[in-house]
Amino acid sequence: MPTSTFEQSVLDLMQALGLLIRRTRNESYGGELSMTEALVMSRLAKDGAATTAALARAEKMKPQSMGTTITSLEDMGIVTRTPHATDGRQMLIELTPKGVQLRKKNVEAKLMWLSQVIAELDAEERDTLFRAAGIIKRLAET
Numbered sequence: 001m002p003t004s005t006f007e008q009s010v011l012d013l014m015q016a017l018g019l020l021i022r023r024t025r026n027e028s029y030g031g032e033l034s035m036t037e038a039l040v041m042s043r044l045a046k047d048g049a050a051t052t053a054a055l056a057r058a059e060k061m062k063p064q065s066m067g068t069t070i071t072s073l074e075d076m077g078i079v080t081r082t083p084h085a086t087d088g089r090q091m092l093i094e095l096t097p098k099g100v101q102l103r104k105k106n107v108e109a110k111l112m113w114l115s116q117v118i119a120e121l122d123a124e125e126r127d128t129l130f131r132a133a134g135i136i137k138r139l140a141e142t
Helices: 004-027 035-045 052-058 065-074 095-118 124-138
Strands: 079-083 091-095
Touching: 004 035, 004 095, 035 052, 035 065, 035 079, 035 091, 035 095, 052 065, 052 091, 065 079, 091 095
Parallel strands: none
Antiparallel strands: 079 091
16 A cells, blocks of 8 residues: 555556556457557567567567467467578567558557547647656656
């Protein structure tokens, strides 16, 4: 339990971010994906093909857990595995055309919802929120 006003504010921020994440997730196109699956799709869309180990490191997951996620995405036809060009022991994971399209539709659905909600804020609230985005990203990357 929080023991100070500062800790209570931190807890309030955590709860608000959690609510926003859940609400945004509900706005996705084709909501059959888990949060981890959606994160992997985002990572592959942003960074391109990667090994299971590299994806696990990037998402701070155990390689075994990442392997399970990748298998699930592969079963849905969202990712494919191809042999690494220089290291035959490794496989590269990349989005399939279906995965690229699904990712695009998910981003569009979330962007549309969040844009509409943010547009309802006054200019000062929008500016504050947009400035906070950089700070929140920095916190997440530490």
